[in-house]
Amino acid sequence: MRTRTWGCASSAWASARSSTPxxxxxxxxxxxxxxxxxxxxxxxxxxxxxxxxxxxxxxxxxxxxxxxITVGGGAKQVVFLALMATLDEGDEVIVPAPYWVSYPDMVCANDGTPVIVDCPETDGFKLTPERLGAALTARTRWVVLNTPGNPTGSAYTVGEVSKSGSPTVRSRMVSPGS
Ligand SMILES: Cc1ncc(COP(=O)(O)O)c(C=O)c1O
Structure with a gap:
């Protein structure tokens, strides 16, 4: 199985305070x-x-x-379809908490098992390599890294994201090319 980090960018203006430019x-x-x-x-x-x-x-x-590159009707739609295409029953998806409200249910709706990993404020609400390593199992298929995070606003550095994509982690993960 080939492995790759997969990104999703949203261009949605969901806030009631901003209007379309x-x-x-x-x-x-x-x-x-x-x-x-x-x-x-x-x-x-x-x-x-x-x-x-x-x-x-x-x-x-x-x-x-x-x-x-693919364009969809929103970040959730694209992530939901990716989960639908790749998860088998019991596959695990690591969701760092605090998380955007929909992610665990999106995993459950596609027969996966959300693995919630608490990321305390003392860690900047970020998933550390140690916490990630402890949560990984042979059934791990995805890690949901949301940056800047909603609801915390914490943002990963390029170095931090690279660590989460280390060969050990990536060898266990699903790939859009697999
Ligand atoms: C972390 C996160 N995921 C998903 C969404 C929903 O995105 P979309 O409306 O593009 O599906 C939001 C919206 O604010 C969000 O903050």
Missing amino acids: DHVKAAAIRAIEAGETKYTPVNGTPELRAAIAGKLRVRHGLECTDAQ
Whole structure:
């Protein structure tokens, strides 16, 4: 089984306090007037995927191929479908707590077993390599790393994320390419 770290970025503006930026509204109106109201590819139009790849390259220095990018109706939808595609009954998903309210139920709904790992404020509400190591079993398929975290706002450094993707951890994990 090949292993890889898998990322999901949300562009949703869910907050009641923020409104859609004017240039986004104008672009949406232009698209509707141009007749772009038909069904699109479920993983996003080629133009949108290319724009996302460009943003990842310019802003984050990441090189992604078209096949590595998919667009969905929200972070939860994409994560739910990934769980649905990869979990067998009893597979374990590590969910660091505090967590966004939906994740354990999304795991249960796909026959998985959520493994809640408490991450206290003294650790910055982050999953340490030690706590992660103690929670890993032969049934572990996913670790849900949410950064910046909701509800705590804590953010992992690149070094911390790299540690959570160490060969020991990754050898146990599911891969989107497997
Ligand atoms: C950690 C986290 N996961 C999931 C969601 C839901 O995301 P979406 O609306 O893109 O499905 C939110 C929304 O605030 C969130 O904070």
